[in-house]
Amino acid sequence: MTTPDTPKPIDVEALLAIAARFATQDNRCTAHAAFHVQRRTRTVGLDPNLLDDPDAILFVEQGEMVPSDHWKPLEQAFQNDTPSITVDETEYTLSELDRYGFMLAWETVQVCFTEQGALDYLRADGHNISRDGEPRIFVESFHRNAEMIEFRDLIPFLPDLLASHKRLAEVEAQLAELTAAVLAFREADLAIDAKDSTLRIKDRLVLTTEKLDDLSALADRLRALGEG
Template identity: 35%
Template sequence: MDKGIEALIARVKKQTESFDTVVLKEDEAKSLIAALEQAQRNAMRYQFIRDKDAFGDESEPGLIGWDGLVELDANEFDAAIDERMAHPNIAYAPPHHNGMMQLSNELAEMKRKCVELPDEFARIAENLRTQDNRITSHPVFVIFQKEEMVVSEEFDHDRIAWVWECGDGEVEDRTARRLEALHKGCRGTRGYSRYAMKSIKRFVTACFTEDGCKDYLRQNGHNLNEPFIYVHSAYRNDEWRVIRNWLMTVGGNVEGSE
């Protein structure tokens, strides 16, 4: 069997240890199904040539007999057997023995379980396996942006903002310094309001990979205020961990395989 198919089967077996559905890229799924169907056809040919009664008349017109088969190469041999099996004068019915039934059942089960996914899933999976997780188990890459909120001056705050009641937004720095001096001197600041401001981080979105966050920022970063990427952990978040572990099996090699 082709080494690529052997590695693919090994990965499928590993996936089925933890998941009911096997995750494969489209070309992988097609290759595996083709290999299984080929194995099924080869098994049917083997059963046919073992059954002397099923082989039919040696001299059947248009068909190759035993003596002619030994002279053929592999592909010609298979074609000759297939032609004889399908001939209307050959009364052949595939035997439903345990081996053939098991192979047919395994093929049907494999087709049922195989999920064809776009290449983008393989890219995400590769990033999950190779990215820097910042020494964090089950990492969740999160984008935050900075926002300000009005708080009590008696508690923690970052700065003081002055706003002209008839204006739009804060006053310029020079005016703010003069107003602050008047306020501290217990002098009037009619027409202006004074606010204590605190900078906080606001959640924007979460991604499985850091590249996912960077892609988001490339598309939408201009709408955010001082965005940054932070890594949280999905510790005890079973939903996130199950999906993340499932994604990591896409397109990867099983340990010890090529």
């Protein structure tokens, strides 16, 4: 049974693809580049008389927001003291409308190490963050974020680390096989009295033990590389 905290098997191909993209991507002249997926957010209810932007004013009619393409002509009518106006065949009485200022801002919803990662996220979930306009990818920096910089700096070494991980698994499998062989040879040595057969078994035992020592040393080096 798996739980949300159960580690998943390493997707080697996916990690190698990330490393390849990382090595060739345009970081927009930004050190420790972080690709932010951002959506537009709208803060409503501001005093329209305190805003400098005439395009940052919206209108509400009976609790329902008026279509955004009607806001500008309605604001012009308000400034001209026009009591009523028709926009796209919709009649408005300005005294029946509520007028509010609003402010747009960009909000980060995801951060990726690569631009392709950000694009993949938008393809998967972009439809959920497009309420107030199309989302964007904006490059910031992990500057002074030591934890993220450590992970980011690890990416170029993923191919070597994964190769070492694979080689270590192979070496450990060989170690297990040879250890079993050594035990089998020792048991055979005790069971056989014939001098020539015993010598042949002892020769094989020496060669196998030497190979076992070499593989053990290689495994130690690979483990040290992984820990480093």
